[in-house]
Amino acid sequence: MNAKTATASKQANSSHLPTNKAEFKAAIVRHLHSTLGTDENKANEHAWWKATCAAIQEHVLDGLRKTQKTHYMNDTRAVHYFSAEFLMGRLLSNNMQNFGVFEVARDALKELGVELSDIMEEEPDMALGNGGLGRLAACYIDSLATLNYPAIGYGLHYEHGLFRQEIQNGAQIERPDSWRDYGNPWEICRPESIQDISLYGYVETKYGENGRIQKEWHPGTIVKGVPWDIPVVGYNGSTVNVLRLWQSQASNYFNWDVFNAGGYVDAQSENVQAETISKVLYPNDETEAGKELRLIQQYFFCACSLKDIIRRYKRAHGDDWSRFTQQVVIQLNDTHPAIAIPELMRILVDRAELDWEKAWEICTNTFAYTNHTLLPEALEKWPARMIEKILPRHLEIIYEINHRFMKEVDKKWPGDNEVKAKLSIIEESNEKMVRMGHLSVVGSFAVNGVAELHSKLVKENLFPEFDALYPNKLTNVTNGITPRRWLKVCNPKLSKLVSDKVGADWPLHLSKLAGLEKFAEQKTFQKQFMQIKQANKQALADEIKSLTGIVVDTNAIFDIQIKRLHEYKRQHLNLLHIMALYRRLLENPDYDMHPRVFIFGAKAAPGYKLAKDIILAINKVADRINNDPRVNKKLKVVFMPNYRVSQAEKMIPAADVSEQISTAGKEASGTGNMKLALNGAVTIGTLDGANVEIAEEVGDDNIFIFGLTVDEVNSLKAKGYNPYDIYDNNTEIKAILDWLETDYFTPGEPGGLVSIKQSLLEGGDPYLVLADFEAYSNAQRAVDQAYRDKAKWAKMAILNTAKVGKFTSDRSIQDYVDRIWKLNTCKIS
């Protein structure tokens, strides 16, 4: 670069942010020296990674400062996205792309002798979530920043995110995740915004002037909430919002009374208790744990966040609550933050001394609630006694909310005690339970499901009476994914090809992908598209080799199922079909099939026995097949250990086939289905969740739909489903299930995999695996046939990429804004 250009770029950029290659080189070296205390010769890859992050962070902090100032000056209405999980993954490549400095920073590093793709591997995933729900929250805050909406994400600063998975002898072993062990270069601690949070204790009833009853909560413990801000950078945009995560800390470093009495160790243990709150993410996806610590986590982050919101509101509006609902909307990501509803009531009634009616009006115009599941085991209920112990005042408030709600129900259905029992926030079982879903519906102004089918089932099956009582409260917002991370960043080759064809602004206007349709049958384009797929498959094959030692053929169909391990997602249906193919190949070495590699990635909740058994079974079957030269040329099975966001980014671009095979009615939406289709994988799937809408978009010719529909599932269950009828009459299914009981896959350990057979027979096959097996097997045959016709397959793959523009999370966010949040965009100056 010549001196003239350097001066020009400095002038254009008064704060001297690195923008060109020379400036990036200088900034990275400067950070090596003065942030990391090392130099170009001594620095290892970790140091280079950190120095690069620090150089990018200069842009981040500049954008953050401008955004916060602009939002403050304009007194903007903002959405506050409350979520127990944010599954962010890595941030470096995303932040570089979003500032448009990816190439220049990569070239700068190259001249310093450093490969960007190598140092990116140094970044630990920020895995503060389990699966779809947490990743959805991450996509949504990305889109909010990209679309220039004022928004804050609020959650927990877990010291340990989702466990790291190791596979030993085929079984899952959980190891602690320590994402911050060597420091996180993105987060900023904000001690000036620490909050005190009360827990336990008792409620005192006082009688004020003119007989007004006053309640005062005398807490038993106070813990500190320390906020950490993670900047959230919008694409091409100027907005940098924040994700604010709360860390718990003992409110006094020493309990001086105990300390002075000589109890130094006891005084320390007080600290541990408070600090336990944000220690670890609960690893259960879709199972409510019922543990005291989990409820405390939920309350802790909600109480911190509400105090934070109210402090900010009061700074602008003082004690005048009349404009609160104009400025603040709070989205509850599932019921995990539902305790925020009685907490806001407590603040308004006990602290601000508003009338109940006024407070309730504010509350019910502040909250909106997203339901993510119909599975009964995922619907949170808390024992009233547990709430009473931890949050005595909140239980009183919940009872009062319910009392008034029951009067409303009585008005609508006079004297109907059955409907009251059904709708009550309190379940009058042996042990009284608080139904957090009911509390959320009653306390919110909008309730949404996450895909058309799911929202319909929420209305018709989960909350039908609520829909009658509150017309128009229940609605749908179909999920989405950010095309920045899930195409632009993870699949650079395809991104470039797409940009060449439809223009470079598709990451902001994903429906422009439709411009690819006209090339779907063009030979040269098909060739380019499939060559990229082939290169991505080669990269994944290398990754598979290095992680598992398994060698796979990139001419084989790469068939991928990646998601949490759960019976309803039916990884075992996939496995049974793999065993069927294995059997067919053994019986007939000429069995006609295109070579296929079945690839899995999945974590099981540590306490979910059958899920762990399915992981074991996949690995044991994989071992046997991969080492059987009789079938090796046609069939391989890979279980990728430690599936996580950064692993997904490597797997998704390489997929030919996307497995979306849940029992109809069970998967609320799914989002991996969208990511895979966007990257040109063809779906084999049931009519469940967002698969239905994907099928609508891509058309029946470009997807393999099979299996029972929701209605068929219901009528089969109603007439009485008996899996033995299938087992007894289908020789292939019988042979496969019996195979599991032998020691064929578990040498020396007969019956090592029998629990799967048992769940499908004695267990009653609750997710209808056997009922859907034949349809699945036939659909797989159709996949096999289609793949052999290269031109046909290329066309299908291209049309998948072309037709899934609907599923950008920008569209989801715009739907939330239009239907629920009513925000205005705010351009950053």
Ligand code: Z15
């Ligand atoms: C979770 O990941 C999902 C639902 C839940 O109730 C919990 Cl606790 C965790 C998933 C759904 O299973 C999936 O279908 C959906 O796409 C995702 O939430 C995001 O809405």
